[in-house]
Amino acid sequence: MSTPVLSIITVCFNACNELQNTVKNVLAQEWTNFEYLVIDGASTDDTVSFLEQSTTLFAEKEIPFHFISEKDHGIYDAMNKGIRIASGDWLLFLNAGDLLYKPNILRKVFEISHSADILYGDTICVYQGQQKKYSALPLKNLIYEMAFCHQSAFISKQLLSKYPYDTTFKVCADHYFFLQMYLQKKSFDYLPFPVSIYEIAGFSDKNKLLSHQEKHRMQKQLGVFHFSPIWFFRELNFYFKYFIKILFGQNFINLVRKKRLH
Numbered sequence: 001m002s003t004p005v006l007s008i009i010t011v012c013f014n015a016c017n018e019l020q021n022t023v024k025n026v027l028a029q030e031w032t033n034f035e036y037l038v039i040d041g042a043s044t045d046d047t048v049s050f051l052e053q054s055t056t057l058f059a060e061k062e063i064p065f066h067f068i069s070e071k072d073h074g075i076y077d078a079m080n081k082g083i084r085i086a087s088g089d090w091l092l093f094l095n096a097g098d099l100l101y102k103p104n105i106l107r108k109v110f111e112i113s114h115s116a117d118i119l120y121g122d123t124i125c126v127y128q129g130q131q132k133k134y135s136a137l138p139l140k141n142l143i144y145e146m147a148f149c150h151q152s153a154f155i156s157k158q159l160l161s162k163y164p165y166d167t168t169f170k171v172c173a174d175h176y177f178f179l180q181m182y183l184q185k186k187s188f189d190y191l192p193f194p195v196s197i198y199e200i201a202g203f204s205d206k207n208k209l210l211s212h213q214e215k216h217r218m219q220k221q222l223g224v225f226h227f228s229p230i231w232f233f234r235e236l237n238f239y240f241k242y243f244i245k246i247l248f249g250q251n252f253i254n255l256v257r258k259k260r261l262h
Contacts, residue, residue, distance in 0.1 A: 006035075007082075121191035124198070
């Protein structure tokens, strides 16, 4: 069997229902020159049973499929495990509940060859049933924020093997990686279309303050932390939203987000 062009990696823990949606979506892809890897953190729900049952479905489509289920040290430790066992030239992290935008999306990406280190596209974000397209931002924004969702990024296996995710970051290791690669002038190519569908309820969204603190540490480590009017405005904006959430609760935030997604 030839080496796959792409490795799609899903990390999960006790998320069987969400994982079922992702697996169904991956199996629906028209272009199948990829392998699918699931790195499970020793789930206690029905995840392992479901994965065992899924083996036949992938075999029928001649898609290489492997999974492991064992304890890990967090999301990025699990992602690094996936990097180590992946055999594709490109890596895509599509975690439990994440979806590829359409059945033809992988064909659209890989119908031509790419020489860049990282490919990135737009994302359809979902929040409580509402959807909105979020276009990738200019790469210079990586200094302050994620310019694109990692679910919409294809990364060279060779690059990620050399620079695995820094597991001292609990929320922002992917952001740290992309900013580090940008500052090292690695090549990025923009894909002008949505790649994935991502529900705004992930780990980083539930850990806003930790994420904000890790961004400061990341900026300092990479030498891009500077006091400036932009920095001051972003700090005010973050803490205003943070204290609004504390004062009025999650239901108020849900209402605001739903209106923004209309």
